[in-house]
Amino acid sequence: MLSILIFSIFLISSINAINLPRQIEKIGSPVYIACVSDSKISSLIQNLPINATTKEECSSKCSLSFENDLSFFKQNTNECYCTFLNDSPTSDEIVYSIDEKGNCRLNDDTSVEYLKSLYKISTCILPPISISSSNFTSNNPVECLINCPNDTTQSIAIRPEYNDDSDKFQYECSCFDNNQITGGQQLDCGFGIETIYVRA
Ligand SMILES: *[C@@H]1O[C@H](CO)[C@@H](O)[C@H](O)[C@H]1NC(C)=O
Ligand SMILES: *[C@@H]1O[C@H](CO)[C@@H](O)[C@H](O)[C@H]1NC(C)=O
Ligand SMILES: *[C@@H]1O[C@H](CO)[C@@H](O)[C@H](O)[C@H]1NC(C)=O
Numbered sequence: 001m002l003s004i005l006i007f008s009i010f011l012i013s014s015i016n017a018i019n020l021p022r023q024i025e026k027i028g029s030p031v032y033i034a035c036v037s038d039s040k041i042s043s044l045i046q047n048l049p050i051n052a053t054t055k056e057e058c059s060s061k062c063s064l065s066f067e068n069d070l071s072f073f074k075q076n077t078n079e080c081y082c083t084f085l086n087d088s089p090t091s092d093e094i095v096y097s098i099d100e101k102g103n104c105r106l107n108d109d110t111s112v113e114y115l116k117s118l119y120k121i122s123t124c125i126l127p128p129i130s131i132s133s134s135n136f137t138s139n140n141p142v143e144c145l146i147n148c149p150n151d152t153t154q155s156i157a158i159r160p161e162y163n164d165d166s167d168k169f170q171y172e173c174s175c176f177d178n179n180q181i182t183g184g185q186q187l188d189c190g191f192g193i194e195t196i197y198v199r200a
Contacts, residue, residue: 028116029200030059030071032102032189033141034094034160035109038074044087049079059113069142074110088112088140091160092169096190100124114142119156119197126184127194129157132174137163144173145197155179156197160190 041047052058058073062082070088072081089112097104100123104111133152138144144158157174179198189195 026063026066028118029120030056030063030113030115031117031119031145031197031200032097032111032121032195033070033114033145034089034112035097035102035104035190036072036089036093036112037095038108038110040089040093041072041074041079041081041110044072044081044083046083046087047081049074049077049081051078052080053078055111055113059115063115069115071113071115072110073113075104075106076108085140085142088114088142090139090169091141091162091171091191094160094191096188097124099188100186102189102195114145117145117197118150118200119145120200122155122196122198123186124189124193124195125181126187127159127192129174129181129183129194130176132157133177135172135174137170137172139168139170141171144171148173148175152177154199155181157181157183157194158197159192159194161192 052061055073058080059071062068062071068082069085070083095109102121141158144156148156153175155176159172161172162169181196183194187193
């Protein structure tokens with residue numbers, strides 16, 4: 001009798017556990033993925049701007065809704081667009097940043113951030129870089145930040161490039177089990193350059 005009672009209590013508590021509303025967790029934080037020219041804005045899936053005076057304010061406003069994956073911030077007009085992974089820039093759409101930290105030009109460029117990153121930008125460097133633990137290519141830079149093995153990856157290098165063999169613009173994603181990526185000199189981030197990310 002007692003064991004039946006205990007079993008029923010166990011059953012009821014596990015049903016309750018299942019019925020608890022799913023916690024809405026905020027995963028990761030905003031990080032640079034590209035600078036693009038302002039002309040990219042007209043193609044965005046969600047292209048109604050909200051106001052923001054800095055890119056930080058833009059990405060934090062966009063992060064209020066978990067559905068958003070990306071923020072686009074146009075500095076000269078203070079326009080902020082919150083949108084989805086499908087709007088990620090292809091490697092032929094990106095333009096050079098003004099420094100090795102991924103800050104974009106004030107006047108004609110828009111900064112693009114991925115809102116849920118487990119990694120933060122460290123620097124941008126000239127290839128070649130040290131040998132990675134694993135690597136792959138993608139047409140979406142966010143895939144590089146999402147698809148490196150979470151349990152072992154300490155740093156990631158992403159390089160926008162053109163592949164002669166497949167005649168495709170793509171991103172080369174390299175995952176490292178350490179945070180000692182070495183390569184050439186620091187440069188403004190952009191096409192052909194490695195952007196280095198480290199665990200946040
Ligand atoms: C955004 O800024 C413009 C210009 O400053 C202003 O007219 C508008 O009311 C603002 N919109 C919101 C939603 O705050
Ligand atoms: C990518 O991986 C291949 C084999 O898995 C390796 O030969 C190559 O050096 C790696 N590339 C980089 C940039 O780490
Ligand atoms: C790593 O974690 C992120 C955030 O939880 C998740 O979106 C992504 O799918 C994970 N990646 C892998 C390869 O498991």
